[in-house]
Amino acid sequence: MEIAIIILGIVIDRITKLWAVKNLSSGTDIVIIKDFFQFSYLENTGAAFGIFRDKLFFLTGITSIITICLIIFLFKYKPASILFRISLSLVISGAIGNLIDRIQYKYVVDFILVHYKDKYYFPTFNVADILVTCGAILLIFFILKEENYGDTGIFGK
Secondary structure, three states, X not given: OHHHHHHHHHHHHHHHHHHHHHHHOOOOOEEEEOOOEEEEEEXXXXXXXXXXXXXXXXXXXXXXXHHHHHHHHHXXXXXXXXXXXXXXXXXXXXXXXXXXXXXXXXXXXXXXXXXXXXXXXOOOEOHHHHHHHHHHXXXXXXXXXXHHHOOOOOOOO
C-alpha cells in the first residue's frame, strides 16, 4: 500500500507540474473562480512560503536526508498503524515530487493560487505541497489519537 501511495503521489505531482509548465509558463493564468482560485505559474527557488530562497544545495540535501530516513523507517520498521503509514507515505511522495523539481529545474514548479480579490494571496503551491500537508495533518491526528487512547500504533503492542 505504501509504495502505491508514494508512486501515485509522485505521478500525479509530475503530471500536473508538466501540465503547468506547458500551459502556464508563458504567463497565461487560468482563472477557475474569479477573485479566489486560479492556476498561475511560479518558479519557487525556496521552500514553503519562500523561506530559504536560492538555497538549492541546502534544500536538496536536507530534503534528501529526511526523505531517505522516512523511507528507511517506513520499510524497515513497518509501523503497525495504517494511519501512520499513510501519513508517512504522503509526506515522502510530496517530498520526492519537489525534490525531482529541484534536481531537474533548480526550482520547484508551483501553480495553484488561492486569493481573496487583490487583498490576500496565499503562497502559490503545487500537488506535492498538498501531499506533504495532508500527510502532516494525518500525522497530527495519529499523534493525538495515540495520546488520547494510549495506542502506540507505531510498532504495535
